[in-house]
Amino acid sequence: xxxxxxxxxxxxxxxxxxxxxxxxxxxxxxxxxxxxxxxxxxxxxxxxxxxxxxxxxxxxxxxxxxxxxxxxxxxxxxx
Numbered sequence: 294x295x296x297x298x299x300x301x302x303x304x305x306x307x308x309x310x311x312x313x314x315x316x317x318x319x320x321x322x323x324x325x326x327x328x329x330x331x332x333x334x335x336x337x338x339x340x341x342x343x344x345x346x347x348x349x350x351x352x353x354x355x356x357x358x359x360x361x362x363x364x365x366x367x368x369x370x371x372x
Contacts, residue, residue, distance in 0.1 A: 320348045320372075327353035328368050329360055348372055 322342070325334055332353040334340045341352040345365050350372070352358045361368050 318347060319344055322349040322351045322372070324351070324372075327351065327357050328371065329357040330354075345369060 322328075326332060327334060328350055330353055334351055334353055337353040341355065341358055343350050343352070343358065346369060348369055350361065350368070352361065
């Protein structure tokens with residue numbers, strides 16, 4: 294087990310604080326609904342979480358991700 298943790302740490306998959314690498318300084322998504330559809334997160338299946346320009350964004354479904362990615366600045370401005 295110690296060897297596995299050492300390998301994970303060496304690969305940079307986990308930071309020293311125990312948070313996933315790359316999440317430091319990311320603003321959390323605080324809404325409980327999808328930024329595009331206003332559907333309750335989790336109501337359409339597993340929540341999809343992405344990070345754009347230092348802002349975490351959560352989606353109810355893959356079609357919302359695709360629509361968001363066509364014009365992310367429009368939706369990021371709403372956060």
